[in-house]
Amino acid sequence: MNYDSYELLENTLRLGGYSVTKQRRLVFELLLKHEPQAMHELYERSIGRLDRASLYRIIALFERLGIVQKLSMGWKYKLELSDMFTGHHHHITCLKCGRVIPIKEDLSIERFITSIAQKHRVSAVKHQLEIQGYCNSCREHDHPLTV
């Protein structure tokens, strides 16, 4: 489906000195298809084709190589392809249905990050803004918008 992504995956693996295996391709495919998902979702989707231990090892490797990033959702986390594949973005999570809405408009955030990092004499490597609330359709049911 997405030639460029697969090429990027394979090059990244090879450059790091790792092999391209069918299990690694599978995990990548699942991430490409379903975007932010929990470890157990990823595991369920791969059942029969991949062992749990290997899944954890592959995710750890992908993380080290910057192929995957862990997205904190409250105190749990989900996995998604890194900015390398998707472009940098932030997220809004619906507290009711769990839907994750990606947000791209981060111009002012970037400025904010830069100035904060400077002020605290920190070299910022990455940042992530997480907003939690109720999405349009969930709000209509139980949480009539009062603001």
Next chain:
Amino acid sequence: MNYDSYELLENTLRLGGYSVTKQRRLVFELLLKHEPQAMHELYERSIGRLDRASLYRIIALFERLGIVQKLSMGWKYKLELSDMFTGHHHHITCLKCGRVIPIKEDLSIERFITSIAQKHRVSAVKHQLEIQGYCNSCREHDHPLTV
């Protein structure tokens, strides 16, 4: 040490219909003393004075009552007293030493959140910005500032 905080704790518990026990006071004290810490750190600090199951129950209660908030640090989480005690703030985490620096200057962030929420027709309940990088002293050693 901090009379007001303890009073606030006790009132919050009582108002919710819960008792003030020495275990709950202990957990609160530890949170007051060491700020953002992982569950296992909290547990280790309380060993001999508190059972693991009770610790989890107390944290769950504190969370329900808004006394404590879970702070996602990458894909793990740490616990800290809620905004009710500390005021709303964000964090910078050092990728080397793990130090957590609280940041308070969130004027532009708040504006950003509001406009984003409006655009996506989401009612935002809470938000958290997490910056990861290298703090001043860690950077000086291994990561000379190039920017």
Next chain:
DNA sequence: TATTTATTTGCAAATTTGTTGCAATTTTAT
């Protein structure tokens, strides 16, 4: 392409993290 070498996988067992039921203890209300 066949073979050798190096890497990766699956499996089983271990560890770590979080949860639950219930009797004993502590707190609160009387």
Next chain:
DNA sequence: ATAAAATTGCAACAAATTTGCAAATAAATA
């Protein structure tokens, strides 16, 4: 001080994550 209600500790359980190692697969070489 006592009774009633809430909370704790304990032990067992369940879920999430990690590890060692032999078997299988991918990469390198001939």
